[in-house]
Amino acid sequence: MADLAARGETPEILFWVGCAGAFDDRYKRVTRAFVRILEHVGVNYAVLGMEESCTGDPAKRAGNEFLFQMQAMQNITTLNGYGIKKVVTACPHCFNTIKNEYPALGGEYEVIHHSTFLQQLINEGKVKAEGGESFKGRRITFHDSCYLGRANNIYEAPRAVLEVLDADLLEMKRCKTNGLCCGAGGAQMWKEPEPGKKDINVERAEEALATLDGDADVLLNLQGVESTAPVLPAGSNRGGSVIAVACPFCMTMMADGVKNKERESDVQVFDLAELIASAEGLNA
Amino acid sequence: MHFSFQNIIFLLVAVAGFGLFIWQAQKIRANILVGRDRDMSGNVNERLWKTLLVAFGQQKMFKRLTPAFLHLIVYVGFIVINIEVIEILIDGIFGTHRVLGFMGPLYSALTGTNEVLGALVILAVAAFWWRRNGSVVRRFTGPEMRAWPRMDANVILYIEVILMVALFMMNTADLKMHQLEGKDLPGAFPVSSLLTGLFPDSVTALHVLERVGWWAHIVGILLFLNYLPSSKHFHIIMAFPNVYFSRLMPQGQFSNVDSITHEVKAMMDPTYQVPTPPVSEGAEAAPTSFGAKDVNDLAWTNLLNAYSCTECGRCTSVCPANLTGKLLSPRKIIMDTRDRMEEKYNSPLIFNPNLYGKEAKHDPQEQLDKENHTLLRGYVTPEELWACTTCNACVEACPVNINPLESIIEMRRFLVLEESAAPNSLNVMFSNIENNGAPWAFSPSDRFNWADELYVTDKAGATA
């Protein structure tokens, strides 16, 4: 971003990478997938790079309002300094915080979650999900993120994105407004859960697996499917079922839950951006 | 019209009944007003529309069909039957008999609907009773459903049946009396006409029965009215203001703490002038404490929430923490808030936590003297608060738009900002954010490493 600014340019959109997108090894793959899509459609974008800092979401949810506001003011100063108008982010927590909580502190931007952004690209015909891996006949279930769904009423965009994949889309018993949290929100990501019977992510993973396993025969058939198209990122299991997510926390929690159930061999967790990049043949 | 001794008694009873209710309502109003101020004015149209949908229209009840249907019967029954109360009041005061009878067919429609709804209410109440006591609906159990909430739920059902029985007793006796005397009774009585066979054939006895039914119905209603403030059934009144004053902002948006904003701005910019809130002569500036330790630290809307709770447990039954066996129950947070208010400030006539013994759970780790017996720790333990994922499922589920999450966050704020009592791993997260600008212990200089593996690194924006 600093480079652009030095040349006196302002990007059309700022891609807010988020801490997970920048540091979490698994989610870095999502960041790259999304950037490939941005490059592919030729959007004029920029990232803050080292000038980006945590939005303060985990601090605020944990009750540390002071730390939150310090972070927020710092980020707002940076964003305003570059004259940013439009922010796109792949993290629902960053999205919610910048969209809803920054305005009171002087940060007014048009904030878009990447699910909505991808939906727009699809509607404009810029992304067609062609030329890459085919998802025909594969089962995908979408896990609603609390901070996308209930927090901001975004239920349709991620589903619209998955629909272009031509896969078998299944809904879990608890979905949309009734969705079940992955267990990581509200700063739970950084602490051990309180004592209880079960971890929340295991409960949710069980539900997702039950949905994907709906009919055992179909699943067996699917496992044998060979695909010649470019494959999903490393470790991908071609032809297996997918739990689609749109949030780094959900990604971690669902992947851990699947591992806990020892189902990594036939069920994978992917972000919307990865699925689209894969369908467009952008996974170099 | 014949004015009699009965009318005087009735007038006294009615005045006493309504007066007592107003007195109790005032106490509750005072309790709610100890909360912190929060401006909820404006957006009148949007708020009215929401009240129409959620409170009058029962919109959120319809997430679960069986109880929604049963509840609708009792709700509509309650409203329609109360139209009859207007007639009862006029008759009682002026010694008239079925004063609205002159309306002819309209009156017949009214009484007829009344009777059908009355019978349906009895059936619905029986079904409700079974759901509570016979079948196992998980959300009706739980540690917070202690002696009083359990009893309260059934008492309401019994009172409703008694009121309906009184109504039918009055109507049937009246109808048969008129039949025996060969007179015409205005109105339609589809249910009572089936019951006349069960009643005696003496006009005197029927007259007594009619009077007993009449008095039982009206006195029952007045008693019920005065029972409400002690009961979860107070929601039949409070649900309306509660929905009206519920939040309009996105559920994910947490409140901003202005006093902290001033502090942070002053830190970042030494020339920043903190606007001083107007402090009236002689008064001390409000002490600044962050978050909520006791009920009076919560906003008045949070306290209004506590008086609107129906204890239905829909919030708790969708709470991921509660579902997986953690201590947290959003319903308990709301019920605790009400219990604490009534312990600390005013309590209604019947339910008084101070009289019923402290049901509140004390943290055994801490010897709490009366002073420290606050909402936080005295009722709600930090363990409950830290289990919340802020997922908003409870907020979404509540049929009367209660927001347990707001109270949870306020108490977390107190723990963190006033007591520095966050779990240790969260303190580590805080210091990571402070030092590295990320909740994890990574160096800010590594923030762009993800681009190393990207096939395109020559695009202006993608390289720093």
Ligand code: SF4
């Ligand atoms: S917001 Fe907290 S209390 Fe409410 S349902 Fe979610 S975890 Fe439970």
Ligand code: SF4
């Ligand atoms: S807070 Fe709402 S959902 Fe929860 S018990 Fe009370 S009324 Fe029911």
